[in-house]
Amino acid sequence: xxxxxxxxxxxxxxxxxxxxxxxxxxxxxxxxxxxxxxxxxxxxxxxxxxxxxxxxxxxxxxxxxxxxxxxxxxxxxxxxxxxxxxxxxxxxxxxxxxxxxxxxxxxxxxxxxxxxxxxxxxxxxxxxxxxxxxxxxxxxxxxxxxxxxxxxxxxxxxxxxxxxxxxxxxxxxxxxxxxxxxxxxxxxxxxxxxxxxxxxxxxxxxxxxxxxxxxxxxxxxxxxxxxxxxxxxxxxxxxxxxxxxxxxxxxxxxxxxxxxxxxxxxxxxxxxxxxxxxxxxxxxxxxxxxxxxxxxxxxxxxxxxxxxxxxxxxxxxxxxxxxxxxxxxxxxxxxxxxxxxxxxxxxxxxxxxxxxxxxxxxxxxxxxxxxxxxxxxxxxxxxxxxxxxxxxxxxxxxxxxxxxxxx
Numbered sequence: 548x549x550x551x552x553x554x555x556x557x558x559x560x561x562x563x564x565x566x567x568x569x570x571x572x573x574x575x576x577x578x579x580x581x582x583x584x585x586x587x588x589x590x591x592x593x594x595x596x597x598x599x600x601x602x603x604x605x606x607x608x609x610x611x612x613x614x615x616x617x618x619x620x621x622x623x624x625x626x627x628x629x630x631x632x633x634x635x636x637x638x639x640x641x642x643x644x645x646x647x648x649x650x651x652x653x654x655x656x657x658x659x660x661x662x663x664x665x666x667x668x669x670x671x672x673x674x675x676x677x678x679x680x681x682x683x684x685x686x687x688x689x690x691x692x693x694x695x696x697x698x699x700x701x702x703x704x705x706x707x708x709x710x711x712x713x714x715x716x717x718x719x720x721x722x723x724x725x726x727x728x729x730x731x732x733x734x735x736x737x738x739x740x741x742x743x744x745x746x747x748x749x750x751x752x753x754x755x756x757x758x759x760x761x762x763x764x765x766x767x768x769x770x771x772x773x774x775x776x777x778x779x780x781x782x783x784x785x786x787x788x789x790x791x792x793x794x795x796x797x798x799x800x801x802x803x804x805x806x807x808x809x810x811x812x813x814x815x816x817x818x819x820x821x822x823x824x825x826x827x828x829x830x831x832x833x834x835x836x837x838x839x840x841x842x843x844x845x846x847x848x849x850x851x852x853x854x855x856x857x858x859x860x861x862x863x864x865x866x867x868x869x870x871x872x873x874x875x876x877x878x879x880x881x882x883x884x885x886x887x888x889x890x891x892x893x894x895x896x897x898x899x900x901x902x903x904x905x906x907x908x909x910x911x912x913x914x915x916x917x918x919x920x921x922x923x924x925x926x927x928x929x930x931x932x933x934x935x936x937x938x939x940x941x942x943x944x945x946x947x948x949x950x951x952x953x954x
Contacts, residue, residue, distance in 0.1 A: 548608045549574045554601040554638065555763055555920040556583065556593045559895065559924040563932050564939070565863040566592060567919055568637035572645060574608055575783045579644030580919055582832045582866035583637025589629060590934065595634040599623055603796035604638070610649070612642045616838045621629075639836025640869045640915065647914035654869075658841060658876035665906040666874040668885040669753060669778075671860075673704075677741050684746065686715045691904025694751040694778050696884055699738060700755035703944055703952065706731025713947040720949040727947065728764045735768060739775035751778040754805070758785035759944070759952050765791070769799035778882070779804040779826050779855070785953045786814055792823040804828050807857045810835075815843060818853045826855040826881050826936055830862070844877040853881030858898065862886055864896040868917045871900050871907050883907060895923035 549572035566589050568581045585592045603622050604615055617637045620626050627751030647654045654811040655661060670687035672695050678699060680925040687695045701706040707724045715722065735754065742752060754777065760768065772780060779802040784791055786808050795803065804826035809815050810833055818824045827847050831840050844854055854877060856870040867886055874880045885902060893899050898917040901908045910916045944952040 548610050549649065550578055551607055551609050554596060556596055556919060557919065557924060558593075558934055559590065559927050560863070560892070561920075561929050562939075563928055563934055563937055564589065564861060567863065567865055567924070568641050568695045568921070569594060570609070570638060570641035570645065577645060577648060579641035579646075579648070580865055580917070581637040581640025581642075581644065581867065582863050584832065584861070584863045584866065585630070586861045586939060589937060592633050592637075595623075595630055595789070596637065600634055600638060609645045610641055612639065612646065612838055615639075615642060616835070619812045627813075629810045629833060632810045632839075633832050636832035636834065636836035636839070639838050640832070640865065643837045643869075644914035646865040649684050651913050653909060653911050653913060654837065655772050655909060656874040656876035658873065660835075661875050662878050662882065665908055666871050666883050667694070667900065668692070668881070668883045668905060668907050669696055670885075670905075671696050671698070673698045673700060675700055675792050677738060680740065681745055684742065684750070688746070688750055688842050689699065689716060691906075693905050694753065696753045696781075697738065697742060698755065699734065702755060702861070702954070703731065703759045704867065705734035706736060706759065707944075710949070715947050718772060719947070721866075721945045725757065725947045726759060726944045726952050728760050731759065732764055732768055732771070736771040736775070739772060739773040739777070743775050748776065753778045753781055755781040756783045757954055758782050758808075759954075760784070761940065762788050762791040763793075766795050766798050769795060769801040769803070772801050773799060781805070781828065782807055783824060787953070790817060791816055793821070796823045796854060800829055802826065804855050807859075809833075816846065816896075819847045819850045822850050822852070824852055826853050828857045828884075830859070830866065832862075832866050833857075835867055837873060841877070842875055844879060848877070851879075853879045855881045856883060858886055860883035860886060861925070864888060864892070864899045865915065865917055865919075867899075868900050868909075871909055874907075874913060875909055891923070891927060895920050895927055923935065 553571040672683040803827040806828035
């Protein structure tokens, strides 16, 4: 049995926003990597790994993943927070990577083997207006995607007004591009009406609300989108308002996907159990890694809920690999969000998941099948970067009166 001898955190990408965990063992050349990336508080995650978790698990058998996961989960007493879950998730992925390498098998084989030949994914189409959006959707369709996410600009796009349109107060905190949920409520159904007229029923569409709406407006939007047959409507409500999914399900048949901000089992358990959602969208690292997500998938399978693990443009190739291995093995897979990486980033992560058309493919190498070239990874970071000067809070939208819109 290989014993854990060290844990290393590697910061990379141009802005240092990716954190890769490398778990070493006493077996020559045997190590695993995992994703502990957090764009908004990366150093906090690293401190939890280095100061709390590493001393707890160094010297332990790397094979005992379930026991190690629970040990880490309880080591800080308070649990189920985003920072701790991300730290655990990175180490957990690395342990599965090690186990696969010891067994000489890809991780999805350890999870029960293939349930499909490839992993369907969806493209992210956007445009400043409907003309640009249609052009982008057409590009994805030509590439072979059958599911495309459609946005008018960034999150909340279609709901932003100029200061003049919004009739701002005299002492307005924000002078332009304020969010108005009623404008959004009218523009998004019009957007999908135009898309269906152009692309017909063959292309499946999704849309990410990104939790910008009050509960009753969210329900109205879901009802208005029913005629356009969405694959799903994503994160229409924030975690603080998940109780409203009861009313939403009673009022609308638009499929619901939720979970990008979920880190606590109490957030997804009742939604699945009560059959209030159709897709669970937690990020693998944020939920606690492969060990946690295979259990989430099993719970959801019992209640007819499919997976759509959240990936996001700021995420790293290792988290994507972990998600795709889960996708390959679990029966109730739905769809996978993807990332696009620069050539230099792909070179720094040999074995990166490949996309061809609308599908992702594992490479069948042992473990997660992906590695990190630490020299090339270090070279990705911009010159003069300082890890302790890193500061990137989430950009927040506001309404005309200044009220913050919850993301």
